[in-house]
Amino acid sequence: MASVIENKREEINLWDILNNFLDKTRSSRTKLRKYKESVYFEATQPLSGERETIGLDTFINWWENNKQDNYWVGISGSWRTINQNLIDNVTKTIRYITSEGIGILTGGALGVDYIATEVILREGNAKEQLRIALPINRYAYMEHFTNSAIQTHTINRTQQDSLTDQMKQIDECYPEIIFDESYYNEVEFLKPENYMYREKSYHSRNGLIAYGCDGLIAFRINNSQGVKDAINKVKFMQKPIFILNDLINKNDKSIINDYELIDIPNLSEKK
Secondary structure, X not given: OHHHHOOXXXXXXXXXXXXXHHHHHHHHHHOOOOOOHHHHOOOOOOOXXXXXXXXXXXXXXXXXXXXXXXXXXXXXXXXXXXXXXXXXXXXXXXXXXXXXXXXXXXXXXXXHHHHXXXXXXXXXXXXXXXXXXXXXXXXXXXXXXXXXXXXXXXXXXXXXXXXXXHHHHHHHHOHHHEEOOOOOOHHHHHOOOOHHHHHHHHHHHHXXXXXXXXXXXXXXXXXXXHHXXXXXXXXXXXXXXXXXXXXXXXXXXXXXXXXXHOOOOOOOOOO
């Protein structure tokens, strides 16, 4: 991305490509939205009680009743490694597509998802232009980030506070824009040793975004496998994809780990 944005002529070409992507997004609804649960939802042990029935059909019912009558772009991107250049590019992209009357569907993660969501919460119409699909119940999801900061140190406290504060704000102001009726069991999800279980739930979440979106914008940093999974699912559904690739050296001083240092350019104070 950095190499693309730095050159003025290439930047113009980038936005030409984005415009072409949006045109395809607006026409993608005429295509067959085929899917197979075996492709998008990794097999897990059946859950007890009514939750055995929760899956893609539950999401479809929620989505059709909550998506509003416009077009939706799925957002997928890196959470582990971000820098100011990535923040700037995500911000410009989100502002542009929402100004076109298009909503975004994200996965509620750190990094790209967090930045995209923050822009809409501050500047846009979250009720009409933001939808979030989570891999697990929203309260267990917030607990997972607290555990990741305090117990396993997978993330730091500023990342935990930023994500959970954002999720609490959405739950308080726009609870209906979150889908979290997950097939996955929150108790199993929260166990630190259940890494593979969580990976399956995140891949399922990618399947929900792939199904719901009319096109996908992927900010793929350092060959992220999670973003690759989302891209492959959208490709299978024959929907348009706009991919921005970049490599960020993990030892680069430009990397932002302290979320208090995130600077979203010209961000409104309104929240």
